[in-house]
């Protein structure tokens with residue numbers, strides 16, 4: 355295991371105050387903080403070898419090409435893929451849009467696309483669009499009472515009409531981790547494509563796309579210590595080769611003529627039109643090296659322990675309703691009794707604690723949870739038990755919650 359106090363020294367943001375309190379950052383599912391090595395790697399690119407990628411014939415341009423393609427190798431190794439199966443995107447959202455658009459040709463009228471009520475907007479709206487375009491049908495795989503997606507539930511929903519199963523590896527609201535390997539196997543028994551939204555899993559656990567046998571996996575750099583605006587789409591090479599790219603422009607073509615005849619690059623370049631987020635790739639590479647040094651299994655274990663510690667303490671409070679006490683990741687979704695979530699969020703802010711409140715972009719899930727909005731505290735490996743103690747103390751303040759506005 356690692357020494358969390360040593361690790362915290364690598365994150366300059368943790369030295370900041372909010373409302374005159376030491377910052378307690380519990381909004382890691384929205385975005386993570388960045389270690390100094392990532393900030394330095396990005397700075398170095400701008401200070402020492404700033405040039406475009408795949409375009410120049412001079413030394414610093416070659417250095418950029420090397421760093422960019424080495425970034426692809428680093429990502430590939432991180433998730434056990436081949437480098438030519440790694441497409442750089444702007445984030446999970448763009449990755450899922452590329453997949454939905456790319457699969458459009460394979461989806462026909464009456465085909466079924468399976469998702470769940472717990473999906474993030476980014477794994478709902480692209481499928482709504484394709485379903486509308488192709489007269490296909492969106493079906494929701496039923497969740498258990500707790501909000502879990504189980505293999506049995508998928509088994510009962512799959513049919514010969516199923517073309518796509520698109521689900522989150524870890525729900526961003528309830529934090530349940532699905533058995534992706536079994537779900538992929540069931541999906542493939544019906545000849546359908548298995549799409550995994552790994553936005554909340556890639557930062558927190560060891561992701562092995564080959565072992566899962568996923569057809570497509572998408573995640574975002576900014577939730578795993580990297581900069582914003584960079585993400586990854588993994589796709590099986592054969593499938594990437596068959597798909598039409600969403601974006602067209604420079605870098606993704608081999609030739610074009612006046613009649614509109616266009617030759618495309620092979621994957622992954624086929625999907626990387628225009629100047630790419632070079633600093634993003636460099637920052638993400640540095641982030642992955644940092645995560646690997648700590649060890650993804652250690653990160654997962656530590657976060658589970660933190661969550662258990664927090665839940666045990668919160669359960670002792672009469673005024674806290676927890677919606678996901680048994681989920682396996684570091685996400686705690688709750689409400690303070692009789693306090694609207696946003697009001698609670700503002701109160702936590704007054705104590706220097708950053709949490710997320712509202713619907714968390716999973717807008718269908720409110721029907722399931724039977725509540726207008728929730729508060730989400732999402733942990734990462736640089737959070738501590740002491741921070742949780744302070745958070746639990748703040749939760750105790752019950753009747754004082756509205757004082758934040760009148761102070």
Ligand SMILES: Cc1ncc(COP(=O)(O)O)c(C=O)c1O
Pocket residue numbers: 383384444445446447448474476477522524525526551553554574715
């Ligand atoms: C489960 C899930 N999917 C997709 C996304 C979208 O990620 P991004 O905004 O980085 O594209 C998020 C972001 O919170 C998420 O939690």
